[in-house]
Amino acid sequence: MFNEIKEAVIKFITSRAVIICGVLICLASIMVYRLFSLQIINGEYYLDTFKLRIKKEKSIAATRGNIYDRNGKLLAYNELANSVTIEDVYKSGRGKNKSINTTLNRLIDIIEDNGDSVDQDFKIVLNENNAYEYTVEGNALLRFLADVYGRSSVNDLKYEEKTKTATEVVDDMCKSFGIGDYEDPDDSSTFVPRMNYSNDRALKVLNIRYNMSTNSYQKYIDTTVASDVSDQTVADVMENADTLDGVSIEENTARKYVDSVYFSQILGYTGKVSEDELYELQQIDSNYGINDTVGKSGIEQAMESVLQGTKGSETVYVDNTGQVIETSNYVDSVAGNDVYLTIDKDLTEACYNIIEQSLAGILVSKIQNIKTYTFTETSSSSNIVIPIYDVYYAVFDNNIVDVNHFSADDAGTNEKAVYNSFISKNESVIAEIRAELGEKKTSYDKLSKEYQWYMSHIAANLYNAGILDSSKVDREDATYIAWTNDETISLAEYLKYAIAMNWIDVSKLSIDNQYADSEEIFNQITEYIVSSLADDAEFKTRLYKYLLLDGYISGSQVCDILIEQNAIHVDEEELELWQRGGESAYAFMINRISNLDITPAQLALDPCTGSMVITDVNTGDILALVSYPGYDNNMMANGVDAEYYAKLRQDNSNPLYNYATQQKTAPGSTFKMVSSTAGLMEGVITTDSVIYCGGIFDKTDNPPRCWIYPRGHGGLNVTGGIRNSCNCFFYEVGYRLGIDGESYSPDIGLEKLAKYADLYGLSEKSGIEIAESEPQVSDMDAVRSAIGQGTNSYTTVGLARYVTTVANSGTCYNLTLIDKTTDSNGNLLEEYSAQVRNIIDMPQSYWNAIHTGMRQVVQDKAYYSNLGVAVAGKTGTAQESKSKPNHSLFVCYAPYERPEIAIATRIANGYTSSYAAQITKDALSYYFELRDEDEIISGTAQTLQDGATNAD
Structure with a gap:
């Protein structure tokens, strides 16, 4: 029995199943032991070891290509620079937001204490009222909101998300990122966005957090906090590296621009790629990533694919601190x-300086030592003057001085005195506004000009804030008309009526009771008005205007504040004269403008802007494209300087606007070569046809007049019509173009004019590679359209293509700014050239008639008599408003015998076309080296001859 049992046990033990089970049990035991060892005994060690070797794939940015002018002179290049970056190495959990925000606040302090700035490319900025506002609108705004609220499409946005104000978006995001604090640390429901943060600091931290969030799917991708920082910032960050988790210094390149103010509008600048840009670029090159730097405007954007280069890569292992x-x-x-x-670098800079000093000369000639100028029905836009008190006010209005410094501890004597006057004025105006909204209720037409401005400003702000709901307002309502058109009721009466008519959105007011009566609503509106004016920069700046006009601030104080703030340079001799009372405030300010201590752009008084485009007649190349004023695009690249960008946005001269490619005005009489071509080619006139000018054209209703009225030019052929810029001659041409059988049809005339405008390229953009406004060929009134009025509206670069076509007798180019591309070693990759758009096939006798007329235009101008080169051109004056100076235009080409270059010049609100012609003369002198450069570009105001009575 025992042996049987023994054999059975042995047989069982030695069976295949038992052996397999034993082996499995042994293996399982080993695995359990190993897991125990890994997770329990040595778990902490292996966890630390894992954290110390985190693998990531890192891209290496390529150096961006350089930009040169046609002669190889450098315009844009790269410079080695250091950037401050941060990686998300923070542990998840409730305290993560607080840890990151604490680090970022310390980091921002270090950066700003050393004079550097945090990169800001957010779609929300602080305006002059220290309030949040969007920098985009329309579809771009909706796409931004879709990104913020995590919607895959703008169509998925909820209504309340689409209608969020900038402040509401900031607060929503601050809450999400924990940017703020708790009223009760133990109650998470008491979190207040931005609590203990200034508006500026909250926006900076939010901008970084938002950029970090875009990398959340790749946790260890760097987010740039500040670009091109100083050595001191680098040293301070490295010194505090042990307490700034995830923060590091990266060596890369910074984009730099040579003589940036002259070329900012052409070159543009670089910046971090946006979501929309990234999507478009990835369709071309999938290697683009969310942290790439790309061209944001100008040539930088247009030639992005050429300039960008190819990124490198490397595999990187980092430890648990990101090192x-x-x-x-x-x-x-x-x-x-x-x-x-x-473009030619030197020519472009010269033309920019010529425009600036000429604008200064115009201003000096128009400024008079008076307080105000009142435009009346008998006034002419050619004789508008500029009161010196407008100049004084511009010092405040366009931030030539820093009004915020008036209340600083180290403010000067005059700053303090003016600030005290301001405080007193502010209090009295607020009190009077309360009284007007309360018991006074003075009708608008009975108010002073000062208080009319206040009331209009308040009403506009109520509409902008949505308190007055414009979608509900009935514009046919008698009370609405009484307020807006008749001006016979007070603002208080209008607001009370608006409340009764339910035109008020009470949700925008601080009213707890949804059943509040009309009086309570009106009281809340009053409180809103008063509180909003306290932070209203435009309102506060306006107070200085009336302080000046009422004598509470003197012109001398304005001059002294300029000196106290070092806003101007005054030589010692004049400063001594000023300080001993030997110079008037009027003379002092005239000297500042004459010496360009204060530029036309800084004053932002009409005229303060201008543009000029010079082309090669025979190739269609653009030799100079000038927009005045420009800006420093070095401050926009490598991370936007928020303070500088805000200043540009607030600048009344609008330096971010390209006046050469984006500003459109009527062409005035410069259009008359188009009308001449149409008349000749359509057979309504010949080169020998004579049209009589008696000063008025009486074949249509509301007969238009010639500029020479009440005199007349008498009989003129087409050459004489151009020479004398005779409106009646071209009225007749426009009329004849519209003749259909026995009757006149303006539509037919417009159609024919449009046909020839198109042949000169005026119906399309000019072909240049940077952003340009669409032209507008007139679709109203063929008679007036024939002299460049109607709805004709063109850019300066569009007029440059047109006059280039005239100069070369019919070859219309798609203009270009690009000459060639090379690799980094200088090897030619591709040559570019302007493409021929079309050719105007017209008899040479017609061209001769037009060219002769243009030549005679210039010959009749005394200031061109001793130039040294024969020029053919055409002046033009375009009226935009009777209460503002006319726009001044001039197009020309030279030499007359064998044209080389064509020029189009526009001075917005430049009074008379004679000024544009004289400015162009200086550009011609520079190009053909007819005078010494120092004589042409004096660096001081250029005195121009007043040609207001000349033909346009």
């Missing part, structure tokens, strides 16, 4: 290619 401990698989980047432009 690199090992790299491998290094692939070097390939530098971007270089771009050569058609």
Whole structure:
């Protein structure tokens, strides 16, 4: 029995199943032991070891290509620079937001204490009232909101998300990122967005957090906090590296621009790619990433694919603090290619300076030592003058001085005195506004000009804030008309009526009771008005105007404040004269403008802007494209300087606007070569046809007059019509173009004019590679359209293409700014040239008639008599408003015998076309080297001859 049992046990033990089970049990035991060892005994060690070797694939940015002018002079290049970056190395959990925000606040302090600035490319900024506002609108705004609220499409946005104000979006995001504090630390429901944060600091932290969030799917991708920082910032960040988790210094390149103010509108600038830009760029090159720097405008944007280069890559292992401990698989980047432009650097700078000093000369000639100028029905836009008190006010209005410094501890004597006057004025105006909204209720037409401005401003703000709901307002209502058109009721009466008519959105007011009566609503509106004016920069600046006019601030105080704030340079001799009372405030300010201590752009009084485009007649290359004023695009690249950008946005001269490619006005009489071509080609006139000018054209209703009225030019052929810029001659041409059988049809005339405007390229953009406004060929009144009125509206660059076509007798180019591209070693990659758009096939006798007329235009101008080169051109004056100076235009080409260049010049609100012609004369003198450069570009105001009575 025992042996049987023994054999059975042995047989069982030695069976295949038992052996397999034993082996499995042993393996399982080993695995359990190993897991115990890994997770329990040595778990902490292996966890630390894992954290110390985190693998990530890192891209290496390529060096961006350079930009040169046609002669190889450098315009844009790269410079080695250091950036401050942060990686998300923070542990998840409730305290994560607080940890990141604490680090960012410390980091921002370090950066700003050393004079550097945090990069800001958010779609929300602080305006002059220290309030949040969007920098985009329309579809761009909706796409931004979709990104903020995590919607895959703008169509998925909820109504309340689409209608959020900038402040509401900031608060929503601050709450999401924990930017704020708790009223009760133990109650998470008491979190208040931005609590203990200034508006500026909250926006900076929010901007960084938002950028970090876009990398959340790749946790260890760097987010740039500040670009091109100083050595001191680098040292301070490295010194505090042990307490600034995830923060590091990266060496890269910064984009730099040479003589930036002259070329900012052409070159544009670079910046971090936006979501929309990234999507478009990835359709072309999938290697683009969310942290890439790309061209944001100008040539930088237009030639992005050429300038960008090819990124490199490497595998990086980092420790738990984000420090690199090992790299491998290094692939070097390939530098971007270089771009050569058609523009001439020296010519462009010279033309910019010529425009600036000429604008200063116009201003000096128009400024008078008076307080105000009143435009009346008998006034002419050609004789408008500028009161010196407008100049004094411009010092405040366009931030030539820093009014915020008036209340500083180190403010000067005059700053303090003016600030005290301001405080007193502010209090009295607020009190009077309360009284007007309360018991006074003075009708608008009975108010002073000062208080009319206040009331209009308040009403506009109520509409902008949505308190007055414009969608509900009935514009046919008698009370609405009484307020807006008749001006016979007070603002208080209008608001009370608006409340009764339910035109008020009470949700915008601080009213707890949804059943509040009309009086309570009106009281809340009053409180809103008063509180909003306390932070209203436009209102506060306006107070200085009336302080000046009422004598509470003197012109001398304005001059002294300019000196106290070092806003101007005054030589010692004049400063001594000023300080001993030997110079009037009027003379002092005239000297500042004459010496360009204060520029026309800084004053932002009409005229303060101008543009000029010079082309090569025979190639269609643009030799100079000038927009005055420009800006420093070095402050916009490598991370936007928020303070500088805000200043540009508030600048009344609008330097971000390209006046050469975006500003459109009527062409005035410069259009008359188009009308001449139409008349000749359509057979309504010949070169020998004579049209009589008696000073008025009486074949249509509301007969238009010639500029020479009440005199007349008598009989003129087409050459004489151009020479004398005779309106009646071209009225007749426009009329004849519209003749259909026995009757006149303006539509037929317009159609024919449009046909020839198109042949000169005026119906389309000029072809240049940067942003340009669409032209407008007139669709109203063929008679007036024939002299460049109607709804004709063109850019300066569009007029430049037109006059280039005239100069070369019919070859219309698609203009270009690009000459060639090369690789980083200078090897030619591609040559560019302007493409021929179309050719105007017209008899040479017609061209001769037009050219002769243009030549005679210039010959009749005394200031062109001793130029040294024969010029053919055409002046033009365009009226936009009777209460503002006319726009001044001039187009020309030279030399007359064998044209080389064509020029189009526009001075917005430049009074008379004679000024544009004289400015162009200086540009011609520079190009053909007819005078010494120092004589042409004096650096001081250029005195121009007043040609207001000349033909336009």
